[in-house]
Amino acid sequence: EGAVVTSVTLDEHQAKITFFNVPDKPGIAAQIFGELGKENINVDIIVQNVSKQDHTDLSFTVASSDMEHALEISKRQGEELKAANVICDDNICKITIIGLGMANHPGVAARMFKVLAEEGINIEMISTSEIRVSCVIRKNQGKKALKSIHNEFFK
Amino acid sequence: EGAVVTSVTLDEHQAKITFFNVPDKPGIAAQIFGELGKENINVDIIVQNVSKQDHTDLSFTVASSDMEHALEISKRQGEELKAANVICDDNICKITIIGLGMANHPGVAARMFKVLAEEGINIEMISTSEIRVSCVIRKNQGKKALKSIHNEFFK
Numbered sequence: 001e002g003a004v005v006t007s008v009t010l011d012e013h014q015a016k017i018t019f020f021n022v023p024d025k026p027g028i029a030a031q032i033f034g035e036l037g038k039e040n041i042n043v044d045i046i047v048q049n050v051s052k053q054d055h056t057d058l059s060f061t062v063a064s065s066d067m068e069h070a071l072e073i074s075k076r077q078g079e080e081l082k083a084a085n086v087i088c089d090d091n092i093c094k095i096t097i098i099g100l101g102m103a104n105h106p107g108v109a110a111r112m113f114k115v116l117a118e119e120g121i122n123i124e125m126i127s128t129s130e131i132r133v134s135c136v137i138r139k140n141q142g143k144k145a146l147k148s149i150h151n152e153f154f155k
Numbered sequence: 156e157g158a159v160v161t162s163v164t165l166d167e168h169q170a171k172i173t174f175f176n177v178p179d180k181p182g183i184a185a186q187i188f189g190e191l192g193k194e195n196i197n198v199d200i201i202v203q204n205v206s207k208q209d210h211t212d213l214s215f216t217v218a219s220s221d222m223e224h225a226l227e228i229s230k231r232q233g234e235e236l237k238a239a240n241v242i243c244d245d246n247i248c249k250i251t252i253i254g255l256g257m258a259n260h261p262g263v264a265a266r267m268f269k270v271l272a273e274e275g276i277n278i279e280m281i282s283t284s285e286i287r288v289s290c291v292i293r294k295n296q297g298k299k300a301l302k303s304i305h306n307e308f309f310k
């Protein structure tokens with residue numbers, strides 16, 4: 001079969017911050033993450049999708065313990081960049097499957113998404129690489145998601 | 156210092172497909188990627204940011220040689236899901252830094268973004284994990300991005 005999912009992990013100590021409607025032009029990401037970096041905020045995942053009408057949303061996650069600090073910096077940046085809004089949400093968790101050879105095995109991510117769908121769990125953010133698929137979901141669905149995905153790949 | 160960027164890679168043979176405005180409810184991602192998986196389309200990165208008014212955009216990349224096939228499947232799914240639009244774009248490339256310990260070294264991603272900003276290169280999509288930061292940019296800026304990022308981290 002080829003693709004091997006080697007582990008499923010759940011991180012319940014994450015918070016997300018979203019900049020809504022930032023200008024999609026060079027320098028914006030550098031400014032936001034430069035400021036966060038200067039203040040030593042560890043950023044976990046960063047997600048940015050394509051722009052519409054020259055603006056896009058930029059989200060990232062941090063440890064929940066860093067949320068207040070990250071939000072304070074982000075709100076300041078948001079004003080400077082004239083973002084429509086900057087919100088935070090620590091009622092999330094991140095569920096991740098890690099595997100080998102996933103890039104060449106279409107359907108591995110789909111299997112994870114299907115398990116979540118069957119549990120009625122909404123996928124709020126997706127970020128992937130060749131070796132991992134991460135989904136941000138509601139915090140109170142984390143344990144259920146972990147159990148179901150574990151059963152799917154390791155039963 | 157701690158975080159070590161071990162390589163920079165450029166993939167100029169990628170195409171992106173975006174579903175604009177799909178319902179943000181369970182089952183959507185499973186349906187889209189289930190269909191792509193059934194037809195053996197290898198999906199590289201998947202990016203989905205948070206929803207607005209119960210809808211969100213879903214983008215993914217494939218090898219440029221798979222774009223036509225992926226688009227055909229996607230357009231069909233898009234109609235079924237009543238997406239506002241499904242577009243493809245093979246005028247992109249993906250630039251990635253891979254490293255160790257990046258999650259605990261804020262500022263590594265910011266350095267990459269800063270290099271791109273200084274070259275006037277717009278970052279169109281971002282997807283990250285603990286060990287990598289990938290940016291989708293215009294195809295004709297790939298080589299310049301690779302050179303500049305390589306100099307930044309390996310000079």
Ligand SMILES: C[C@@H](O)[C@H](N)C(=O)O
Pocket residue numbers: 022023024025026027028029030048056058272276277278279
């Ligand atoms: C939105 C942000 O990524 C912007 N496009 C930049 O290049 O910095």
Ligand SMILES: C[C@@H](O)[C@H](N)C(=O)O
Pocket residue numbers: 117121122123124177178179180181182183184185203211213
């Ligand atoms: C948009 C898509 O990810 C949807 N929220 C789902 O769970 O399938």
